[in-house]
Amino acid sequence: MSTSIPWFDDFEGVAYRYYDLRMNVVPLVSDRKESASIWHDTIRYWVDPSIKIRFVEIDDKYWFIMGADSQKPDTNMSFYKVLQKSENYERFKKGHGGEAYLRLGTYAKKSLDDAKKDAMCNCGHEAVDHDEGDGDACLFNTCDCKKFSSFQVNLLKRKKTITDIKFLEEKDVKDDPLVWNCFNVNEYSKSDHLV
Ligand SMILES: [Zn+2]
Numbered sequence: 001m002s003t004s005i006p007w008f009d010d011f012e013g014v015a016y017r018y019y020d021l022r023m024n025v026v027p028l029v030s031d032r033k034e035s036a037s038i039w040h041d042t043i044r045y046w047v048d049p050s051i052k053i054r055f056v057e058i059d060d061k062y063w064f065i066m067g068a069d070s071q072k073p074d075t076n077m078s079f080y081k082v083l084q085k086s087e088n089y090e091r092f093k094k095g096h097g098g099e100a101y102l103r104l105g106t107y108a109k110k111s112l113d114d115a116k117k118d119a120m121c122n123c124g125h126e127a128v129d130h131d132e133g134d135g136d137a138c139l140f141n142t143c144d145c146k147k148f149s150s151f152q153v154n155l156l157k158r159k160k161t162i163t164d165i166k167f168l169e170e171k172d173v174k175d176d177p178l179v180w181n182c183f184n185v186n187e188y189s190k191s192d193h194l195v
């Protein structure tokens with residue numbers, strides 16, 4: 001894989017969902033138009049067996065890294081994002097079975113007023129545990145969430161099949177060309193990783 005493929009991290013996160021009987025890896029794009037153009041310009045041309053996703057765990061975070069060979073190399077991009085480990089991530093790690101669908105997703109943010117009482121806030125606590133009288137802050141003493149926020153994920157229909165999935169530790173990054181390239185190009189621009 002050429003090192004000149006640009007790295008793209010301007011997406012919001014990654015969701016992991018069961019859908020069509022298989023785990024789906026869902027990079028989340030905030031806007032439907034943008035997700036359509038990312039699919040149309042880049043992912044559509046990916047050769048399925050060449051799609052790689054890599055997860056590099058560092059403390060409570062992980063690097064999501066994804067790339068592929070393209071039938072249209074001039075518009076190819078590789079994707080990465082440094083993310084917080086989550087229950088859905090751990091479920092994917094245990095349950096993917098070596099295969100997953102890649103779909104893009106969009107999401108709609110929900111306020112406390114719109115959310116059902118048992119809707120989960122991004123802090124991990126339910127809507128009912130947030131105080132409507134206090135700027136929607138979470139009521140758990142140990143939680144520093146100041147405002148309820150939740151989102152509903154919509155999976156787009158088009159999909160690719162991923163069969164090359166690896167979970168790595170930081171000591172392994174030199175052995176994987178895609179990951180090594182990602183770390184070389186992007187690591188020192190991410191100050192949150194250096195903490
Ligand atoms: Zn919260």
Ligand SMILES: [Zn+2]
Binds near residue numbers: 121123124125143144
């Ligand atoms: Zn909370």
